[in-house]
Amino acid sequence: MSLLHSRIVGEGQPLIILHGFLGMGDNWKTLANKFAEDGFQVHLVDQRNHGRSFHDPGFSYALMARDLLAYMDHHGMESASFIGHSMGGKTLMEFATQNPQRVSKMIVADIAPKAYPQHHQAILNGLTVLWEASLTGRSQADELLSQYVAEPGVRQFLLKNLYWVDKGVLGLRMNLPALKQHIEEVGKPLADQARFNGPSLFLRGAKSDYILPVDEIMIKRHFPAAIIDEVSAAGHWLHAENPREFYQNVIDFL
Incomplete structure (x- = not known):
């Protein structure tokens, strides 16, 4: 099986960051350096068909979760904390509900477990x-x-x-x-029965409509321990639009 490409920054507890659709791990370089200063070994992963990772005709959250498991096994990681933004957040939800013992804490940035219409x-x-x-x-x-x-x-x-x-x-x-062929996969919801009971933080951008108040019921159903919070003065790219507040929220949670 092909292995995901990553850039690894720092030493300490593993923290895996999953980028959004059409992004790559490098988008998170500045924040990764900050987390590394706080004693984390940060893994900036490129998901399949993105960045420097392998190209494959298959593309779905089930496959991306499998890629992640193979990546952790390859690096000898029993468990890690995770940040997932947008599509990366959906990959993270899929992974955590299937492999709860491998996830210490999860932070989902501006995405809910619901279905989203294709808008790209x-x-x-x-x-x-x-x-x-x-x-x-x-x-x-x-x-x-x-x-x-x-x-x-x-x-x-x-x-x-x-x-x-x-x-x-x-x-x-x-x-x-491959991304155009499978574009409908990006908006797919989490399976009804999927659950993760571990610590989870859902951060939404105050100016974004990706997580609505009505979505909180669904988030709590899938992730009973979830804390839902907001990053001010930020839209969907909350980590880039208000990096200081995003970082503070994440580091307090971790």
């Missing part, structure tokens, strides 16, 4: 244009993508996927064909 179409259309273009520079890629994605911050996040395939030729790291 404009982004995927823009990335498809990049995938099919002969890209020679980042400004060219940004210009093309701006026709599909208006927000500069979101474009900047997506363009972190660019890398030099050859001299003068840019490509995208993610496995775009």
Whole structure:
């Protein structure tokens, strides 16, 4: 079985961070350094078909949870604490409910166990244009993508996927064909019977609508010990929009 790519920072208790859809572990570098200073060995994992991890035609939360188990076994980790953002939070929920003994504490960032409608179409259309273009520079890629994605911050996040395939030729790291084919998987809910009784913290962005007050009942059903809290002045990318408050919430919980 292929092993997930990761960047490991620091020494101490293992803390595994799972990025969101179209992201990669490197998005969390700055926070990882802070957690490392607090005595954690931080594993910035790239999930399958993302970042530097392997490309595979299969893509689902069941598969991503299996990848995570193989990663822990490979690194000899009995258990770890976890942070999962968005899609990474869904992977984490799946993993924790299947392997409760491997999860010391879990922090889920701005995602609930419910089903979400597919809402990435404009982004995927823009990335498809990049995938099919002969890209020679980042400004060219940004210009093309701006026709599909208006927000500069979101474009900047997506363009972190660019890398030099050859001299003068840019490509995208993610496995775009597989992600497009399985896009419906990203919004799938947690199975009805799934439960994790261990310590869990759900953090929502105050300006985000990914976790609504009505979702708290469902969160508590799947995660009876869950604490649900909020990061002020932040939307869905709460760890990037208000890193100080996000970090403080997480470190207090850990």
